[in-house]
Amino acid sequence: MTTIITLLALLAFTPDASEPLPSWKDTGSKKAIVAFVNKVNTTGIPEAERIAVFDNDGTLWSEQPMYFQMLFAFDRIAELAPKHPEWKTQEPFASVLKGDVKGALAGGEKALLEMVMATHAGMSTEEFEAIVSAWINTARHPDTGRPFTEMIYAPMLELLRFLRANNFKTFIVSGGGIEFMRVFAEEVYGVPREQVIGSSIKTEYVVQNGKPAIVRLPEMNFLDDKAGKPIAIHQHIGRRPLFAGGNSDGDFQMLEWTTQGKGDRFGLLILHDDAKREWAYSRKSHIGKLDRGLNEAPTRGWTIVSMKDDWNVIFPPK
Amino acid sequence: MTTIITLLALLAFTPDASEPLPSWKDTGSKKAIVAFVNKVNTTGIPEAERIAVFDNDGTLWSEQPMYFQMLFAFDRIAELAPKHPEWKTQEPFASVLKGDVKGALAGGEKALLEMVMATHAGMSTEEFEAIVSAWINTARHPDTGRPFTEMIYAPMLELLRFLRANNFKTFIVSGGGIEFMRVFAEEVYGVPREQVIGSSIKTEYVVQNGKPAIVRLPEMNFLDDKAGKPIAIHQHIGRRPLFAGGNSDGDFQMLEWTTQGKGDRFGLLILHDDAKREWAYSRKSHIGKLDRGLNEAPTRGWTIVSMKDDWNVIFPPK
Numbered sequence A, B: 001m002t003t004i005i006t007l008l009a010l011l012a013f014t015p016d017a018s019e020p021l022p023s024w025k026d027t028g029s030k031k032a033i034v035a036f037v038n039k040v041n042t043t044g045i046p047e048a049e050r051i052a053v054f055d056n057d058g059t060l061w062s063e064q065p066m067y068f069q070m071l072f073a074f075d076r077i078a079e080l081a082p083k084h085p086e087w088k089t090q091e092p093f094a095s096v097l098k099g100d101v102k103g104a105l106a107g108g109e110k111a112l113l114e115m116v117m118a119t120h121a122g123m124s125t126e127e128f129e130a131i132v133s134a135w136i137n138t139a140r141h142p143d144t145g146r147p148f149t150e151m152i153y154a155p156m157l158e159l160l161r162f163l164r165a166n167n168f169k170t171f172i173v174s175g176g177g178i179e180f181m182r183v184f185a186e187e188v189y190g191v192p193r194e195q196v197i198g199s200s201i202k203t204e205y206v207v208q209n210g211k212p213a214i215v216r217l218p219e220m221n222f223l224d225d226k227a228g229k230p231i232a233i234h235q236h237i238g239r240r241p242l243f244a245g246g247n248s249d250g251d252f253q254m255l256e257w258t259t260q261g262k263g264d265r266f267g268l269l270i271l272h273d274d275a276k277r278e279w280a281y282s283r284k285s286h287i288g289k290l291d292r293g294l295n296e297a298p299t300r301g302w303t304i305v306s307m308k309d310d311w312n313v314i315f316p317p318k
Helices: A002-013 A028-042 A068-083 A093-097 A101-105 A108-120 A125-138 A154-165 A178-189 A228-236 A249-259 A292-300 B002-013 B028-042 B068-083 B093-097 B101-105 B108-120 B125-138 B154-165 B178-189 B228-236 B249-259 B292-300
Strands: A051-054 A169-177 A196-208 A211-222 A243-246 A266-273 A303-306 B051-054 B169-177 B196-208 B211-222 B243-246 B266-273 B303-306
Touching: A028 A154, A028 A266, A028 A303, A051 A154, A068 A093, A068 A108, A068 A125, A093 A101, A093 A108, A101 A108, A108 A196, A108 A211, A125 A178, A125 A211, A154 A169, A154 A243, A169 A178, A169 A228, A178 A196, A196 A228, A196 B228, A196 B249, A211 B228, A211 B249, A228 A249, A228 B196, A228 B211, A243 A249, A249 A266, A249 A292, A249 B196, A249 B211, A266 A292, A292 A303, B028 B154, B028 B266, B028 B303, B051 B154, B068 B093, B068 B108, B068 B125, B093 B101, B093 B108, B101 B108, B108 B196, B108 B211, B125 B178, B125 B211, B154 B169, B154 B243, B169 B178, B169 B228, B178 B196, B196 B228, B228 B249, B243 B249, B249 B266, B249 B292, B266 B292, B292 B303
Parallel strands: A051 A169, A051 A243, A169 A196, A243 A266, A266 A303, B051 B169, B051 B243, B169 B196, B243 B266, B266 B303
Antiparallel strands: A196 A211, B196 B211
16 A cells, blocks of 8 residues: 555656656657657666767757857857957958848858857856856847747657656757857756767867966867767767757768667657747758758658647747 | 664665775875765755766776786787788887887887777777777786786775765766777776766768768877866866866876866875885886876875875775
């Protein structure tokens, strides 16, 4: 009798265990996820091997009208402008200061890099963290007016929790900046800093007046995108994941590497097809383009998650 | 009454909690470690911040007569020699094949790199893992005849366990190869692969006939030594550790970075001063040189652990 009461009490306090993924509709996607996790349990896959990796932009939070980290860079350019009078006439900064996003991005990758280096380097890692922290706590999404940390997908938060409840370690493997994401990943996603993997710039260890600092340099160190993702997974985790989730062709190799491992693996691609509740884009989008992934998902056994058809809600309630 | 019995039962099954560090003598080093961990608990440092980092060679296992990974490289050169007839006359390989260690190392860092690249690159990461695994399971230490995985320090294993029992996450941060260590770190030290940080060579993601592989390239990626250690800690962990343990000046910056953090931190340096039970070397050694660390430990508040005076045993019993 005591056992039954204890069991009931446990169930009452762990809704995830009794009814996982409440924000997911009872469609094929949810069924496939639950069946996979059940099989991992029944076949007794060792806990050490239960590694799950997730892209961030477009997979855990939105990425429209552009990557949120670029919005951070724009805000930072405006903030730094008084110290850089030359930016008034120098692209891409001049366009940013005029509020001309298209003009700012017209310079392509070179312009992007210039903006990142001008805003993300030249300070210590602790200073950078304080800058990002101040921004993420006050900035608002241009369309919804919500904090960026509320532009996250409630069903994906549940999925992270469901996997952890089943002894998975959850990692972020994103093209976004590793130090940018670490500022909020622990609080927002429950993913500790050491389980956040991303793109990085070079750093240098400097000791001044006996005080050490790690200083951020204006030079790329690692681009965590496409074939860089399995490389980064191998470098940081050293083990092939069981579960990979992404939303764009930048995640293709991560899913390929994951799902070609021995035994059962799970590949998940989120399809942005809900223009009403989020945004609708895929094959022809400049941000988060998903084309090859859509073509090959069926033969590779990857699960396409439709935001429109598979999710009850998108964002957490206000 | 039930509570007392449960408590007694718990204590009986968790000797680490009741009497930590049994292989440590009751000297100042042990007292300082226990006092530090108690203070972390009583001041309620959040679990996420309880990060402990340890060097490997000379800190968790021996490093004499030379780094064990170099012995692996020597064995591998002998194994590969039939495919490389040119090695018979080409240094440093010719010396290795003649069993002339001094000659092999005479070429300095350049020769070392050549030997590492010839033996550690040119295969997939999975093939490399199988090679290291086969070696570590069969190779024996030239002096003691014991497996290398038994040339580990019992007191340090206890320290790792003691820290983990107090909710620390333990990491290895070593100049040794990250993929070399990951093969045995989980089983031998209880440190999972994703918590092993080390030096690395570049890798490439290659898909052949639809099968992806990560291929090891003969080019250095990162040297995890000296100022590289805080850089690697920041890259992999993203948080300043509370506890750092090392044994050589290659660990100086790791201890400096750790112990200059705010609040209480712990820096530990192992002094190899036990020629009878292990080896005795420090200020003038080519391997594991400890000079600056010894000079500055007192003013920096670092604990010097004497293998001779602070440890009851060195290696685990046979």
